[in-house]
Amino acid sequence: MSSTQIPEICKAFAECVQAELPYISGTFPLGPNESKLFYQGPNGLGMVDFSNVTDSDLEALSDACQPASFGVGGQDILDVSYRKAGKMDTSRFSSQFSPVTHGIIDLIREDLFKGEDERGIGVELYKLNVYGPGSFFKAHIDTPRSDNMFGSLVVILPTIHTGGSLIFRHGGKEWTFDSAGAVQVGDGASSYQAAYTAFYSDVEHEVTPVLSGYRVTLTYNLYFSSNTAAAGAASIRSQSSITLAIEGHLKSLLSDSSFLHTGGYLGFRLIHKYPVHKSTDLNLLAKTLKGPDARILFACTSLGLRTSLQAFYSWRSSPSSYRDAQDGKKRRIKLTYAMHKAVNADKVSEIDMGDWEDVKEFLEDYCKGKAVRNLGLMAAANMESVQEKPDTQNIYWINPEVKSATKVESAYIAYGNEASLGYIYGAVAIVAEVGDPSKRRTMED
């Protein structure tokens, strides 16, 4: 394979992966028994009927709200230059409407998780918000309120308003959902419909200023529950043209015997961010991958490749050079190890980080890490000789490194002049094992 073809295929691959929206949106009709919202106002019980809502109803609801805060570093902050809106806690209102009865959960499972998720999806009402004229919420990322929380669902109730669009940004791309244009407002007779959008927690979003009227939303936390999801999603995955295109690009790479001609790993950096910590089971995490990440994993398994999620740790010898035991020469060393789980931080405290042999033994024998070598383009295309090293796997990264990558963090006590807390990070990625070209052909037959 020529060294120009590989970047081209990787670029086409990246375009496929990025073609995916990081959110879903749409509308649904509100039935006659689900149009009312009751709330505790300053003068007793209040009610808004969204089948025929008036401005004074909405003004009263807005007046009953408190200023909305937002979360920064685990704290709730009030700052009207960042977020100007009213909020009401769930203890103070009750809505007749529930998103569960409208099939939105099935859409989330199919569209956001490609039917890959085996865990059930739970929905929990979080807040009511009222955005009056001039209200907005600047660009932010939602803070997951637990490890299980993966996203938010926002339902925009049918009221006449302009502005208040949602802008989403991810992977350098931007999308706008004009929810004001999507809702259909009732007049007591004709049908009326609410709008909804669901998105992953790590997707940046903002609400543009409301120009006129009131924008009323119900926000729900989306989380994984222990219930098993409904079966039957498999057909949705295999019909997807994006997954097939991703598979096609990987096939073109692998069908050329000069690409990774001695075998190795294909590495895919995760496109979305996930909450992981030292006890996260990476096998379980693999079952909850978001949209494009789920597609990549699925495409690799469909091609018969052994795939897994692994954490990559890079280690520099400390000090930055060490003396080789065999020839006595000084060497600078940076090694990368792929592991199926986080490094055991407690053990790190017991290792003499200055003793390179000790560190290696720890990483290889204790952590069961596999030394990997990042291949450059010329080496992957077999245009440059690669010195074979036993026990080292070659890896070719298909997509570039991203700043916001998912990292698994382990803290350990570092002993220096004073004991302090040190951290080691493993970057989590999808890994597909690729045999040498003869084995690849066997795999396809």
Ligand SMILES: O=C(O)CCC(=O)C(=O)O
């Ligand atoms: O009101 C919306 O559309 C989004 C609200 C939001 O981003 C949030 O509550 O975190």
Ligand SMILES: [Fe+2]
């Ligand atoms: Fe948000």
